[in-house]
Amino acid sequence: MKRTRKRLTPEERTEQIIETAAKLFAEKGFDATSIDDIAEACGVAPGLIYHYFDSKSEILRALLERKSLLPKMAEILAQPPKATVEETLTELGNAIWKMLEEKRELALMMHGEMQRNQEVVKIVGEIIRTGVKLLSDYLNAQKEAGILRDDLDPTIFARTFWGALFESFFAHNRLAPFVKRIPPKRLVSEVVKLLLYGAVNQKKLAPGGENAK
Amino acid sequence: MKRTRKRLTPEERTEQIIETAAKLFAEKGFDATSIDDIAEACGVAPGLIYHYFDSKSEILRALLERKSLLPKMAEILAQPPKATVEETLTELGNAIWKMLEEKRELALMMHGEMQRNQEVVKIVGEIIRTGVKLLSDYLNAQKEAGILRDDLDPTIFARTFWGALFESFFAHNRLAPFVKRIPPKRLVSEVVKLLLYGAVNQKKLAPGGENAK
Amino acid sequence: MKRTRKRLTPEERTEQIIETAAKLFAEKGFDATSIDDIAEACGVAPGLIYHYFDSKSEILRALLERKSLLPKMAEILAQPPKATVEETLTELGNAIWKMLEEKRELALMMHGEMQRNQEVVKIVGEIIRTGVKLLSDYLNAQKEAGILRDDLDPTIFARTFWGALFESFFAHNRLAPFVKRIPPKRLVSEVVKLLLYGAVNQKKLAPGGENAK
Amino acid sequence: MKRTRKRLTPEERTEQIIETAAKLFAEKGFDATSIDDIAEACGVAPGLIYHYFDSKSEILRALLERKSLLPKMAEILAQPPKATVEETLTELGNAIWKMLEEKRELALMMHGEMQRNQEVVKIVGEIIRTGVKLLSDYLNAQKEAGILRDDLDPTIFARTFWGALFESFFAHNRLAPFVKRIPPKRLVSEVVKLLLYGAVNQKKLAPGGENAK
DNA sequence: TATGAATGAGAATTCATTCAT
DNA sequence: GATGAATGAATTCTCATTCAT
Numbered sequence: 001m002k003r004t005r006k007r008l009t010p011e012e013r014t015e016q017i018i019e020t021a022a023k024l025f026a027e028k029g030f031d032a033t034s035i036d037d038i039a040e041a042c043g044v045a046p047g048l049i050y051h052y053f054d055s056k057s058e059i060l061r062a063l064l065e066r067k068s069l070l071p072k073m074a075e076i077l078a079q080p081p082k083a084t085v086e087e088t089l090t091e092l093g094n095a096i097w098k099m100l101e102e103k104r105e106l107a108l109m110m111h112g113e114m115q116r117n118q119e120v121v122k123i124v125g126e127i128i129r130t131g132v133k134l135l136s137d138y139l140n141a142q143k144e145a146g147i148l149r150d151d152l153d154p155t156i157f158a159r160t161f162w163g164a165l166f167e168s169f170f171a172h173n174r175l176a177p178f179v180k181r182i183p184p185k186r187l188v189s190e191v192v193k194l195l196l197y198g199a200v201n202q203k204k205l206a207p208g209g210e211n212a213k
Numbered sequence: 214m215k216r217t218r219k220r221l222t223p224e225e226r227t228e229q230i231i232e233t234a235a236k237l238f239a240e241k242g243f244d245a246t247s248i249d250d251i252a253e254a255c256g257v258a259p260g261l262i263y264h265y266f267d268s269k270s271e272i273l274r275a276l277l278e279r280k281s282l283l284p285k286m287a288e289i290l291a292q293p294p295k296a297t298v299e300e301t302l303t304e305l306g307n308a309i310w311k312m313l314e315e316k317r318e319l320a321l322m323m324h325g326e327m328q329r330n331q332e333v334v335k336i337v338g339e340i341i342r343t344g345v346k347l348l349s350d351y352l353n354a355q356k357e358a359g360i361l362r363d364d365l366d367p368t369i370f371a372r373t374f375w376g377a378l379f380e381s382f383f384a385h386n387r388l389a390p391f392v393k394r395i396p397p398k399r400l401v402s403e404v405v406k407l408l409l410y411g412a413v414n415q416k417k418l419a420p421g422g423e424n425a426k
Numbered sequence: 427m428k429r430t431r432k433r434l435t436p437e438e439r440t441e442q443i444i445e446t447a448a449k450l451f452a453e454k455g456f457d458a459t460s461i462d463d464i465a466e467a468c469g470v471a472p473g474l475i476y477h478y479f480d481s482k483s484e485i486l487r488a489l490l491e492r493k494s495l496l497p498k499m500a501e502i503l504a505q506p507p508k509a510t511v512e513e514t515l516t517e518l519g520n521a522i523w524k525m526l527e528e529k530r531e532l533a534l535m536m537h538g539e540m541q542r543n544q545e546v547v548k549i550v551g552e553i554i555r556t557g558v559k560l561l562s563d564y565l566n567a568q569k570e571a572g573i574l575r576d577d578l579d580p581t582i583f584a585r586t587f588w589g590a591l592f593e594s595f596f597a598h599n600r601l602a603p604f605v606k607r608i609p610p611k612r613l614v615s616e617v618v619k620l621l622l623y624g625a626v627n628q629k630k631l632a633p634g635g636e637n638a639k
Numbered sequence: 640m641k642r643t644r645k646r647l648t649p650e651e652r653t654e655q656i657i658e659t660a661a662k663l664f665a666e667k668g669f670d671a672t673s674i675d676d677i678a679e680a681c682g683v684a685p686g687l688i689y690h691y692f693d694s695k696s697e698i699l700r701a702l703l704e705r706k707s708l709l710p711k712m713a714e715i716l717a718q719p720p721k722a723t724v725e726e727t728l729t730e731l732g733n734a735i736w737k738m739l740e741e742k743r744e745l746a747l748m749m750h751g752e753m754q755r756n757q758e759v760v761k762i763v764g765e766i767i768r769t770g771v772k773l774l775s776d777y778l779n780a781q782k783e784a785g786i787l788r789d790d791l792d793p794t795i796f797a798r799t800f801w802g803a804l805f806e807s808f809f810a811h812n813r814l815a816p817f818v819k820r821i822p823p824k825r826l827v828s829e830v831v832k833l834l835l836y837g838a839v840n841q842k843k844l845a846p847g848g849e850n851a852k
Numbered sequence: 853t854a855t856g857a858a859t860g861a862g863a864a865t866t867c868a869t870t871c872a873t
Numbered sequence: 874g875a876t877g878a879a880t881g882a883a884t885t886c887t888c889a890t891t892c893a894t
Binding site: 032108111113115116124128139146147149156160163164179187190195196197199201 | 326366369375381393415
Binding site for chain 6: 690
């Protein structure tokens with residue numbers, strides 16, 4: 001009854017193991033995923049894993065090296081700006097969310113692995129610097145055009161934007177039973193609105209004008 | 214070889230276990246810290262730990278509850294109405310930042326540990342839910358008082374607030390060489406201003422009125 | 427808030443511990459009952475148990491020595507016979523069942539302890555010999571009176587009677603979720619009827635008469 | 640010091656573990672036998688046991704299922720109708736006795752172990768339920784065929800049958816010096832006769848007819 | 853007498869890893 | 874390449890028992 005054994009090339013097998021491990025790590029966490037789990041999900045004996053990787057940690061390392069948010073992130077940030085700030089940021093937010101969804105496993109593991117893996121920190125640090133730089137440049141241009149507040153700190157804006165998106169992504173994927181799920185599109189547009197126009201009731205403030213601190 | 218039994222009061226021992234565990238969890242992570250490690254660090258037999266806590270998870274729960282700023286948060290949010298939203302949130306943001314600084318390693322580790330351990334997710338998730346609830350209640354009250362926008366989503370606000378602070382904290386502590394360091398006080402007050410009044414130039418918008426979306 | 431400590435005399439305390447242990451052993455089994463369980467049920471600290479007993483096994487030993495089915499059983503068997511065999515056996519069966527109920531803990535533990543405790547074997551062996559002797563005498567008298575079959579083996583009858591009652595008692599108390607519960611009165615009368623008149627349909631056999639084998 | 644790994648087929652190893660466990664459980668009891676004991680007796684690392692069984696209880700379950708005479712019982716009870724009830728029950732009784740003799744120590748220990756361990760109760764209870772069901776079904780069929788009394792309670796019959804056999808077995812093996820030993824064949828046939836035709840002198844009753852209660 | 857903190861030897865179980873086949 | 878039996882150390886947790894107070 002044993003099904004025909006799929007004889008994969010070494011490359012295919014390596015790929016399969018990494019992809020499978022990525023999914024399991026993201027679902028259950030690194031520690032809670034056993035080599036047996038990975039082997040079973042691959043339809044393969046546990047011993048075989050050790051033909052391709054020296055240890056469980058090696059799988060993680062390979063996974064982090066191979067998959068990266070970097071190129072995608074750079075691509076997103078390089079898009080030409082849209083007509084309004086709101087449109088531009090909404091499109092950026094949606095693109096980031098989409099990327100997070102697509103690389104879910106890696107994205108979720110990223111923060112966690114930064115606690116133990118200096119390599120990961122370097123990689124992520126690089127992209128963050130680039131990302132913040134690109135977004136800052138755009139925001140500064142808008143400031144000069146008078147669209148955004150003179151006293152706006154672009155770095156804080158960028159971090160808050162990223163923080164809002166990432167924490168929501170994290171909440172959706174990790175804290176599922178504990179938090180409210182919000183449709184991504186709405187989430188992004190709400191965050192953008194919040195960051196652009198603020199939470200206070202403008203109608204009430206408008207006449208006074210004491211809002212600029 | 215049996216050392217003289219040191220008898221501590223339950224309060225002292227409980228305190229000792231929690232503090233010791235906090236240190237070890239921060240250093241090595243939750244999973245990588247064994248009950249035997251904690252017992253040894255306390256200079257105590259492993260069995261004694263179970264005199265005070267039903268399980269390893271209970272230690273974590275107790276620890277997080279003790280370190281958690283939920284009571285502080287409740288206190289701040291329950292302030293008499295004469296304090297403005299800006300003042301209240303600034304105070305809250307500073308309190309959060311202070312807590313993160315005080316328990317720096319633990320805070321960073323816990324965030325990472327959530328990728329690895331469902332138990333941690335459950336415990337932290339519960340605390341997050343409570344925190345979000347507290348903040349949401351406060352925000353809703355402000356909405357009803359007409360201070361905040363009717364259409365503001367308190368959950369999104371809460372997450373963005375937390376995300377902004379935590380990402381900055383994370384950046385300061387883990388991405389040090391790659392990012393700009395901002396003085397915490399200024400950081401908090403800028404974030405609060407951003408979330409309350411938005412990034413757009415209100416002076417310019419005021420006449421037009423297209424700011425209500 | 428600590429309630430007034432009940433200062434018991436040593437005898438009362440010993441008695442209390444034995445009674446409490448008996449109940450717990452019967453409910454959860456000997457191994458599954460911890461000294462802490464007993465202490466808690468007594469409203470007393472675990473250490474105190476060791477003032478009265480050298481070990482957990484000692485409690486069991488004391489319990490088995492102190493409580494015994496013997497006197498009660500002898501008393502039951504010494505009752506004068508009733509008018510008919512059926513009445514006599516029914517009354518005997520009911521008395522035995524009542525005794526088992528009253529000394530539930532001990533009765534249930536008896537069989538179990540015989541596997542490890544030679545002392546218990548001796549005690550129980552003695553009573554069984556006595557019981558079988560008394561019942562046999564009665565049955566033999568009934569045989570001579572022509573009421574019971576000439577070829578009836580009184581020992582087998584006695585054992586079957588006891589076995590039927592004890593197994594049912596055991597089933598009621600230990601196998602609760604797995605077996606049908608039968609009201610004791612009905613159970614006893616059914617067993618007596620079965621042992622006296624048999625399971626076969628006499629109406630059908632009567633004409634032939636081949637029932638005596 | 641590491642001994643050469645002995646590689647057995649899964650069937651051999653499973654068999655070995657079950658037989659070894661059976662011996663140890665019989666000798667020391669279920670609770671008092673540790674997984675390490677079993678592993679050591681098998682000359683194998685403790686972890687290997689879990690390659691074959693999910694838990695210690697599973698070993699017991701497998702062991703009892705394997706030793707259980709349920710299949711044999713079903714076979715006997717399903718005999719073609721030409722066999723009489725007396726023949727069928729005698730065969731069943733002899734089979735039960737044979738099984739008890741073959742697994743003497745295990746059988747005695749299990750009965751005692753039920754006082755100590757809920758797990759054992761659950762596993763054994765399940766088997767008893769199935770056994771009683773099998774016998775009941777057979778008895779009901781005989782009732783419908785008019786062979787057995789309409790008002791016969793099959794559960795009581797089954798329990799009495801089992802009780803008679805087990806108590807005798809128990810007496811033979813544990814109460815040896817105190818009780819009469821009866822040759823098993825005779826014992827079984829006498830019990831069957833007693834349960835089928837009763838203890839009363841039918842010849843005497845036949846004319847009167849007060850036997851139908 | 854009485855407390856309950858403290859001990860420490862196991863107990864069951866898990867799992868990364870090895871290696872004979 | 875591939876299998877899966879086997880290892881063995883580590884881990885959480887239990888509990889009879891001791892002993893300072």
